[in-house]
Amino acid sequence: MASGDTDVKICNKALLLLGAGAISSFSDGSTQATACSTLYPDIKKTTLGMYPWSFTVAKATLTRQTATPNNEWTYQFTLPNDMLNGVPRAVRTSSSAGSPIYKNWEIAQASDGTAVLMTESTTIYIDYQKAVGETLMPHYFVNLLGYQMAWHLAEVITDQTTKSQYWKEIALGTVTENLRGGFFRQACNIDAGGQTPSVVGDYLLTDVR
Amino acid sequence: MSRVRQYQSNFTIGEIDPLLRGRVDIEQYYSSVEKAKNVIFEPQGGFSRRPGLKYVGDLGTPGVTDAIRLIPFEYSTGQTYLLLLMLTSATNLRLTVYKDGVLQTNLNGSGNNYVDRTVSTFTATNLRGLSYTQNADTMILTHRATAPFTIVRGAGDTNWTIASITFEGKPQVKPSVWGGSFTTFGGTSITSSPTVTLSATSGVAKATFSSTAYGVSVFENDRIIVTQPKGFGSCEVVDMLSNTEARVNILIPFHSTDAINASDYSIESEWSDNWNGNSGYPHTCTFHEGRLYFGGTSVEPMTLWGSKVGDPYNFRPTEGLDDDAFQVTLTTDKVNTITALRSGRDLQIFTTGGEFFIPQADLDPITPSNVAVKSTTKRGAKPNIKPVATEGGTFFIQRQGKALREFSFSDVELSYVSQNVSVLASHLIVDPLAMAIRPATDTTEGDLLMIVNGTSTTGYRSASSGLGGKLIFYMINKQQNIVAPSFAETDGTFIDIGVDLDTIYVVVKRTINSATKYYLEVFDDDYTTDSSVQKTSSFSGTSYNLVAHLNAKTAKVIRDDIVESDVTVNSSGTITTSAQPSSYIEAGLDFTVQVITNPVEPRLPDGVSISQKKRILEATPLLYRTQNLTINGFEVPLQTLPYSGGGAVPTITGMKKMHGLTGYDTDAKLTISQSKPVFFTVLSVDFKLALGL
Numbered sequence: 001m002a003s004g005d006t007d008v009k010i011c012n013k014a015l016l017l018l019g020a021g022a023i024s025s026f027s028d029g030s031t032q033a034t035a036c037s038t039l040y041p042d043i044k045k046t047t048l049g050m051y052p053w054s055f056t057v058a059k060a061t062l063t064r065q066t067a068t069p070n071n072e073w074t075y076q077f078t079l080p081n082d083m084l085n086g087v088p089r090a091v092r093t094s095s096s097a098g099s100p101i102y103k104n105w106e107i108a109q110a111s112d113g114t115a116v117l118m119t120e121s122t123t124i125y126i127d128y129q130k131a132v133g134e135t136l137m138p139h140y141f142v143n144l145l146g147y148q149m150a151w152h153l154a155e156v157i158t159d160q161t162t163k164s165q166y167w168k169e170i171a172l173g174t175v176t177e178n179l180r181g182g183f184f185r186q187a188c189n190i191d192a193g194g195q196t197p198s199v200v201g202d203y204l205l206t207d208v209r
Numbered sequence: 210m211s212r213v214r215q216y217q218s219n220f221t222i223g224e225i226d227p228l229l230r231g232r233v234d235i236e237q238y239y240s241s242v243e244k245a246k247n248v249i250f251e252p253q254g255g256f257s258r259r260p261g262l263k264y265v266g267d268l269g270t271p272g273v274t275d276a277i278r279l280i281p282f283e284y285s286t287g288q289t290y291l292l293l294l295m296l297t298s299a300t301n302l303r304l305t306v307y308k309d310g311v312l313q314t315n316l317n318g319s320g321n322n323y324v325d326r327t328v329s330t331f332t333a334t335n336l337r338g339l340s341y342t343q344n345a346d347t348m349i350l351t352h353r354a355t356a357p358f359t360i361v362r363g364a365g366d367t368n369w370t371i372a373s374i375t376f377e378g379k380p381q382v383k384p385s386v387w388g389g390s391f392t393t394f395g396g397t398s399i400t401s402s403p404t405v406t407l408s409a410t411s412g413v414a415k416a417t418f419s420s421t422a423y424g425v426s427v428f429e430n431d432r433i434i435v436t437q438p439k440g441f442g443s444c445e446v447v448d449m450l451s452n453t454e455a456r457v458n459i460l461i462p463f464h465s466t467d468a469i470n471a472s473d474y475s476i477e478s479e480w481s482d483n484w485n486g487n488s489g490y491p492h493t494c495t496f497h498e499g500r501l502y503f504g505g506t507s508v509e510p511m512t513l514w515g516s517k518v519g520d521p522y523n524f525r526p527t528e529g530l531d532d533d534a535f536q537v538t539l540t541t542d543k544v545n546t547i548t549a550l551r552s553g554r555d556l557q558i559f560t561t562g563g564e565f566f567i568p569q570a571d572l573d574p575i576t577p578s579n580v581a582v583k584s585t586t587k588r589g590a591k592p593n594i595k596p597v598a599t600e601g602g603t604f605f606i607q608r609q610g611k612a613l614r615e616f617s618f619s620d621v622e623l624s625y626v627s628q629n630v631s632v633l634a635s636h637l638i639v640d641p642l643a644m645a646i647r648p649a650t651d652t653t654e655g656d657l658l659m660i661v662n663g664t665s666t667t668g669y670r671s672a673s674s675g676l677g678g679k680l681i682f683y684m685i686n687k688q689q690n691i692v693a694p695s696f697a698e699t700d701g702t703f704i705d706i707g708v709d710l711d712t713i714y715v716v717v718k719r720t721i722n723s724a725t726k727y728y729l730e731v732f733d734d735d736y737t738t739d740s741s742v743q744k745t746s747s748f749s750g751t752s753y754n755l756v757a758h759l760n761a762k763t764a765k766v767i768r769d770d771i772v773e774s775d776v777t778v779n780s781s782g783t784i785t786t787s788a789q790p791s792s793y794i795e796a797g798l799d800f801t802v803q804v805i806t807n808p809v810e811p812r813l814p815d816g817v818s819i820s821q822k823k824r825i826l827e828a829t830p831l832l833y834r835t836q837n838l839t840i841n842g843f844e845v846p847l848q849t850l851p852y853s854g855g856g857a858v859p860t861i862t863g864m865k866k867m868h869g870l871t872g873y874d875t876d877a878k879l880t881i882s883q884s885k886p887v888f889f890t891v892l893s894v895d896f897k898l899a900l901g902l
Contacts, residue, residue, distance in 0.1 A: 017823050019899065021872035158873050159822035160901060 005134045005142050007013055007044075011036040013142075014149035017167065035156045038089060040149065047141075047148050048131060050083045054195055055138055056084065058130040060118045061095070067110065073118035086115060088126035091150050095125050107171060140187040147171035147183050211901035212826075213811045218893045219254030220245075223684065223693030225633045225807070227672045233810040233817055235839070237633060244805040250693035252655035255833065255892035258684070258802050258883065259697055261736030263311050263743075265729040267758055268716065272298035276333035277708025277716045277727060280308075280341055282348055284362050289557075291709045291730065292348070292360065294337055302326045304360060306369055309713070310731055313367050326371040328355045333414050337642060337705075340493040342501070344521075349374065353492040353507045356484075358484045379482040380514055380536055402471035403453075407444070411462040412858040416444065418453045419468070434475050446722055469783065483509075496879060497552035498574055499532075505547035506556060511539045513547065513558060513582065515575065517521035517789050526577065535577040539565055541584050548592040552619060557625070559590035559605055560583065566625055586627040588614055599656045600687050604630065606641050606660070611669070613638060613660070613683070630683070634694040636672040637681045640665040645706045655691060658683040659713065662702045678702035680715065699739045700762070700798045701728075702800025723760040737886045738765050741797020748790050756796045757782030765886045767795045770836070770857040771886045802883045804891075808876035809898055818900055823877035827897040829866045836860050836887035840867050841880050858887050864895075 001160045012153050015032055023030055026037035028094070046054055062077035079086070086107065093102045105119035117124060151167035154160065173181020180188075222241035232238055248256045271277055276296035283289045291307040304324045306313040314322045331354065348360045357374045408415040433501050434443045438623035442463030448456045454590045484490050489507030491514065496502070501521035503514045517523045526534045539545040541563035551557040556575065558565040564585045567575055589608030590596065596605035602617035613631040618624070631638055640663030647657040664677040680697040697703075701719035704727065708714070713732040718725060719740065730740060742755045750803075756764055759778045766773040768790045776796070784796045809825065811818055828840050836858040838845045848860045870879075877898065883889060 016871065019826055019871050019873070157822070158824065158899070160899075162901075 007040055007134055008036075010134060010142060010145055011148040011149055011153075014153055015157065017146065018152045018154055018157050018163060020153075026163060032062065032153075035153055036149070039152050042065055042150055043148050044145060045084065045131065047145050049129060050184070051191070052089055052129060053141060053191050055125055055136065055141070055191075056129045057089065058082075059127050061128060062124040064122065064124075065110070065116065067112075068118075068120050069108070070111065071108075071118070072108065073108075074120050075082055075122060076116040076118045077124045079107075079115060079117055080130070082130045083132060084129040084131050088117070088128045090127040091117070091119075092125045093121040096139050099125075122153040144171065144183050144187045150180075211899070213813070213898040214895070215809060215811055215898055215899065216893065216895045217806065220250055220256050220804075221252070221254055221689070221691045221693050222633060222835050223250050223695055224637065226636050228636075228761050229507070230631060231819070232446050233812075233819060234872050238807060238810070241633070241807060242804055243807050244803060245695035246803040247697055247800050248637050248695050248804055249657070249682055250691075250695055250801055251657075251890070251892075252653065252684055252689065252691050252693075253892075255831075255890050256695070256804060257890040258737065258888055259695075259800075260732040260734045261741050261797060261886075262699065262715065262717065262730035262739040263310075263733040263736050264740045264756075264758060264797070265307070265714070265731055266312055268293070268295065268729055270725070270727065271295045271333075272301070273331070273333050273336075275704050275718065276331070276336045276516040277705055278336045278339060278715055279705050279716060280348070281709045282343060282360070282362070283709055283710070284346060288366075289709050290366075291707055291714050292900070294336060294339070296331055296333070297325070299330045300327055302328050302331065302371075304369060304371060306366070307709075307714070307729070308366055313369075316367050316369050316806075317363075318367075324369050324371055326358065327808050331355070334593055338492070340495075340595065342495045342550075342552075343547045344496050349494050349501065351491050351494045351503060353489050353505065356490050357494070357503070358846075361668040374522055377520065377523040378534070378781070379484050380524045380526070380534070382483045382488060383480065384409050392502045392504050394447065397520040403683070404468040404470055405461055405474060406468040407457070407459070407466050409459070410442075410464065410466060411459050413447075414444070414459055415450070415454045416446070416457045416459055417456075421452065434477060450779045475779065493550045494802030495556070497550075497551045497556045500575070502550055502556065504550050509538070510546040511560070513537050513539065513550075515580070518574075520703070529577055531574070531578070533577050534579055537580055537582050539582050539584075541585070546592070548590045549594075549605070551596055551598060553598060553603055554601065557596075557603055557616060559596060559616075561589045561592065561608055563587040563589060564605075564625060564627055579783070583624075585625040586616075588696070591641065591658075594641060594644050597644055599646055599648065599658070599685065604644070604646070605657060606644065611635055611638055613658075627649055630685075630692055630696070633692075635692050636670060637676060637696055638663075639663065639673045639679075643705050645708045645713070647708045647711055649686075650711045653684075654685040655686040655693075656877070657713075658685055659706050659708075661715075664702060665711065669786075680706065685703045697800075699800055723761060726758070735797060736797065737767065737888060738795060739800055741795055743793055743795045744790070745793045748794075749764075751786045751789055753786075753794060755784050759796075759798065762798060764796045765799045767886065769793060770860075770887070772858065797886075799886050802881075802889075804881040805879070806879045806894070808874075808878050809896075811898055811900070820875055821876055822873045822899050823898055823900040824873045825870050825879060825896050827866065827868050827898050828870060828879055829864050829895040830881070831892040831895070833862050833890040833892050834860050834888040835891070837861070837883050838883040838889050838891070839882045839884050841870055841872075842882075843870075844868065849887040857883065 020032055023033040026033050059082050065076050091105050092099045093100045105117055108118050109114040148171050151164050151171055154164035154167055171182050172179040172184050215332045219240050222237040224245040225241040230795045247259050249259045250256045255630050274298040278294040279367045280292045282292050283829040293305045295303045316324055335354055339350050339352045341348055346362045351357045355725050358370055361370050377747050403419040443461040444457040444459045446455045447458050477830040491503030499518040501516040514536045517534045519680040524534045545560035545562040555566040565582045568583050591606040591608050594606045596603045602615040604615050608613055612629050612635050614627040615630050616625055616627050619626045641660050642663045643661040645659050649656050662677055662679050667678050680703045682695045684693040701717045704716040704718050706715050715730055717728050717730055756778055760780050762778050764778050766776055766784050768786045769792050773786050845865050847859055
């Protein structure tokens with residue numbers, strides 16, 4: 001973990017890459033600070049949500065609401081407040097290890113307009129992506145976020161569109177890479193390196209091989 | 210991401226007015242800087258840390274606030290002095306004498322280090338207005354508030370006398386007349402109407418007035434003239450017998466001894482000497498072509514008097530020959546109170562209403578028969594600042610105290626013109642109090658003109674804020690079109706300046722340990738701190754009592770080119786060093802150097818870039834004998850390999866490149882400063898700029 005990182009530090013890394021002067025806070029009154037405070041929060045969330053970063057995945061037991069859906073589903077569950085994307089990455093009905101993925105659910109609006117998880121199960125355990133503070137972000141993600149900030153800040157700070165294009169490619173690669181290249185790919189690789197490889201499970205058609 | 214190389218090869222326009230920010234179309238923009246604090250521009254193009262101020266002495270406290278005046282005195286080649294005049298009280302003017310920075314003691318064997326002169330009530334402004342001119346051993350000083358006096362150097366460095374001038378002849382003032390429509394006499398209003406009765410019609414008689422309307426003194430030597438219709442008679446008062454009786458000598462016989470009504474006679478005073486308590490004293494003076502000139506009294510502020518040739522104390526015209534004395538009055542449609550005289554190519558007369566000179570056809574001398582005063586420009590010169598001369602021109606401060614002008618002869622216009630020298634940096638001049646010039650020396654090719662700013666900022670632009678009490682430098686070299694202003698700031702206020710040949714003395718008012726002190730200090734190229742003292746021999750140990758005059762101040766200490774830790778000075782002025790000095794130790798007050806370049810304008814083919822964001826990413830100053838420099842707050846690494854480990858500060862001549870400067874701004878500029886009080890000279894700056902698409 002890149003301990004000690006803060007939003008201002010990450011923005012200052014981006015500003016340094018652009019050759020701009022550092023800021024002391026988001027409210028120090030400088031042009032850079034104004035731009036950073038406007039752009040940073042959403043860029044951070046978007047970048048966190050671009051890939052299921054291991055450090056963002058959390059598990060939670062959902063609370064079933066007393067209200068029930070007026071539709072084909074029987075129960076509705078409150079989603080966690082700190083969910084990044086609004087969609088769980090996995091849903092299970094049991095908290096025991098190795099329990100299978102449960103697919104009988106749907107995210108939909110409850111009658112009061114809030115998003116809820118509707119299902120047939122009475123208990124729901126989910127895996128979901130959770131927003132993470134800067135102090136807990138690993139180095140590869142901090143770097144990626146710096147590059148992301150750099151290309152977003154480039155034009156407003158330097159008045160140079162070529163710089164914006166340059167740092168976009170550093171961060172995300174080219175359009176031909178579907179914007180999944182550049183340092184983003186490196187960061188994904190590093191992040192994936194620590195996860196258990198997926199194994200193809202037993203299946204009738206493969207068993208005969 | 211275009212990169213543009215920029216090179217500022219010179220800084221010969223110096224600091225420019227903030228009002229010129231938009232003038233990227235003028236060439237001067239590219240040879241100037243936005244701010245130049247505590248540097249002096251070199252006529253060759255670069256700029257250096259200004260010399261430090263060597264401490265000369267504590268002047269004590271004047272009896273009238275800030276009433277100190279420095280006046281140079283050149284007795285002979287090699288024998289020059291700095292005279293210091295101070296008002297110890299409103300009526301006592303005290304002279305002290307410095308030679309080569311050393312106070313002359315025991316003047317005239319009196320045991321005192323000073324000579325006093327009683328003056329009528331004087332103010333600090335009066336002292337600044339004291340005009341002086343010097344010839345050999347005698348300096349003549351004038352002011353309308355006091356009788357002209359001389360300062361004379363006697364047999365040696367310590368023989369100085371101050372004395373009133375004994376004139377061989379003063380100019381005469383016209384008679385005053387009472388009678389008829391004239392109701393005042395000798396400046397006194399007369400309302401009563403006494404009759405006069407003569408005891409005889411001819412010869413010697415007694416005149417008796419019916420009342421004592423006239424003072425006795427008014428009558429002495431005056432004439433009584435009887436006018437029509439009672440016939441004509443005239444008598445001269447020989448002696449006043451009482452307030453109402455006079456003995457008279459009848460010049461033209463009277464008609465009868467009957468009482469003569471007031472309406473039938475008049476009184477005419479005699480011609481009397483000018484320049485006395487009533488008429489005022491001459492205010493300005495100069496020697497010019499063998500004559501001593503005086504200009505302006507309080508009664509006749511626009512009149513100029515010339516003495517007889519070779520007879521400087523004789524102003525009484527006699528037979529009207531070419532070498533005779535004369536007087537002329539500068540009558541135009543304005544009030545032309547004479548503020549200064551200068552002997553240049555012609556006699557130049559500066560007044561509040563305009564500038565004048567006495568033209569001389571075919572190099573003829575000025576004589577009573579050909580003297581005429583020609584008006585030139587109508588700028589007006591500020592009173593109480595003596596103009597200074599250089600390279601044929603005369604610099605004066607315009608009447609409003611906001612512009613420096615050069616009065617010089619134009620061959621095109623066949624007259625004098627008053628060119629505005631400060632037009633690009635007039636914000637630097639604030640409440641100017643004194644002006645002096647240090648002519649070009651063997652080390653500097655430019656004339657250094659200096660102006661002491663006062664502290665009254667009323668009426669000045671906001672661009673001038675913070676410049677009160679500062680010293681303004683103008684490095685001038687007319688042939689090269691160099692006028693490079695900068696300013697000096699010290700821990701205190703500059704009060705006055707005087708240049709003894711090429712030595713610049715200043716009086717600085719400092720606050721030391723909560724007390725106001727007036728120090729005489731001198732700019733010295735070997736010093737890098739203010740109010741500083743150096744010791745160059747007799748070293749023993751690491752503790753020296755050098756700067757007792759800086760009690761409780763934080764002093765910078767430099768030993769053998771090593772900058773030591775700062776010292777808070779105790780009452781003994783003790784300075785400690787980390788090791789015993791071997792060649793020198795200097796201690797004094799620090800001053801901050803700051804040069805900010807103009808916002809960069811790369812002058813690209815596609816137009817001006819004034820509103821585009823720019824970044825200076827790399828700067829390469831070309832240095833000359835530089836020991837320390839910072840750019841945008843980062844110290845320029847001057848150490849050369851092998852790294853000496855923090856010993857003596859290295860002196861570098863050459864280029865040092867600074868990479869990685871950050872910051873985008875429409876006003877991209879460099880701030881050049883110092884982190885240590887040592888020498889530096891920047892000759893030019895090469896830098897790389899990022900801007901574009």
